[in-house]
Amino acid sequence: MALKERDEFSGQMTTGHEWNGIKELNTPVPRLLWFFLISMVLFGLVWTLLMPSWPGVSGYFRGLLGSDQHEAVRQSMVEAETERSVWTARLVDEDFDSLAGDDAIMTVVRQTGPMLFGDNCAGCHGVEAKGNLGYPNIAEAPMMWGDDADTIAETIRVGINAVHPETRYAQMLAFGRDQMLSGADINLLVDYLEDLGGRGTMSADDREIAASLFADNCASCHGDDAMGMTDTGAPNLTDAFWTHGGDRSSIRRSIYNGRQVTMPSWEGRLSEAQIRLLTLYVMDMRTATP
Template identity: 55%
Template sequence: MAVGERDPFTGHMTTGHEWNGIKELNTPVPKVVYFFLIAFTLFGIVWSVLMPSFPYGSGYFKGWLGVDQKNTVNKRLEEGVSDRAAWTARIEKEDFAAIKADPDLMAVVRETGHTLFGDNCAACHGIGGAGNTGFPNIAAAPMLWGDEPETIAETIRVGINGASPDTRVSEMLAFGRDGVIERPAILQLVTYVRSLSGLEERTEANAAAIDAGAELFKANCVSCHGDDAKGKKDMGAPDLTDHFWIYGSGPDTIYHTVFNGRKGQMPSWGLRLSPVSIKILALYVDDLRAQHAAAGGGS
């Protein structure tokens, strides 16, 4: 192949190299490539002059613009601390009703409370507060000690069967394991308890068991759960007539509960969190419940 031959299809000159009849074209580099190479080279030079760049010795070239990310971050942190101090002081001194009536403070409660709840509570109660097996639904179910924000805050502070000397104490007896009630009687009690919330309808087949279970309930359970089985807030005993069940509503689960007893536990968060954080959490949980109620409730 002759050097300088022009390819008839592309119009480019050939290099004189040929492999198996394939001729190599002497194709020039596209001008756009040169353009970007020059542009990015100029950009790199300008950036290196204006911004912090080349290290030397124990320091570095700080750039003509004097940009310092460390100073920028510190400034933003100072601004954040200043802003936080303003609303923290208000939440600390104002009562729950005043905070709930203030849209600006409640916006802070929802944002900050969401983070606090996710970091400290969601592992047990779920990210939306709907609960898990063994951990109550605090977004919708009746609160064991009461649902006023002040009461919720106190429960968070002292915990349940926790490490605080002021902790709330709640424990259900192991009626079967301790020999208080025999197995056949426990089965009757389970049938009655399930009938309280409509889980088991009264029929000819189970009428005798329900009646016997009602007598067992009066003799062993009303002191905590009340004559109407709706629970007692001063003892943290749950309502047995609704559709919320902490451990489950199946016959086997309820039997296990009656036979072995229950002793739930919640950390005494007052030993870990500040009073302001606990107040925010209480308001956040109260707001969760209000939103859930406004959406129509449900389990």
């Protein structure tokens, strides 16, 4: 152990420790560092006195300034909630006609609708609700179950072929696979549907045979004029909208194999107000599309 001595190069004292001739300088912590350290500690102490800070047994020290961000957040949430519950209650209580005619409500619908539809419906029906293969266009096509608001709301509530005790039920039968019609009959019916859609070139004789095949097998669900029936949820077969494809082979497949698809029921997953809001949103899209 060597003695403390003054280092001749730096002018500082050594600590007196020495290892094989290497001596340890006793360099003090710079003053500036002390200054910052002490002012930080003081600032911290003052801050915890002013602001909500130290935990206690039954709560926490609320601070001399009494500022409370929890309370501020809670208050703004309460305000948003009361504002919402005003139109939530209106959506549930008022009938669709008066809601659709109310600018304030429709502004809420147009602001909230895209998000609600995007989260829950767009995956199947598309962002613009114009459908995908297997999922109908609900922005433009005639509604299979009817296009008044109450019917649409009911469809959303109970679904189609869904797990809900009151679900709507719809099935296109497999006329070919289940051998109710021959391949030749089905081809005639495909021609007939193209003809009804204004695209066909059928002879008058074939047309007559096909019309009676249609009357016997299809009209009970799709209607005598093939324009669809809201009682059965069977679509209009004379227009340009096809859920399962409107080319010959898709139409043939629909008739041969049948079709049965599911629209989920939303009761329990969406609130009544949300279902009614989506109904207004869908109605609004339908009137907006020429």
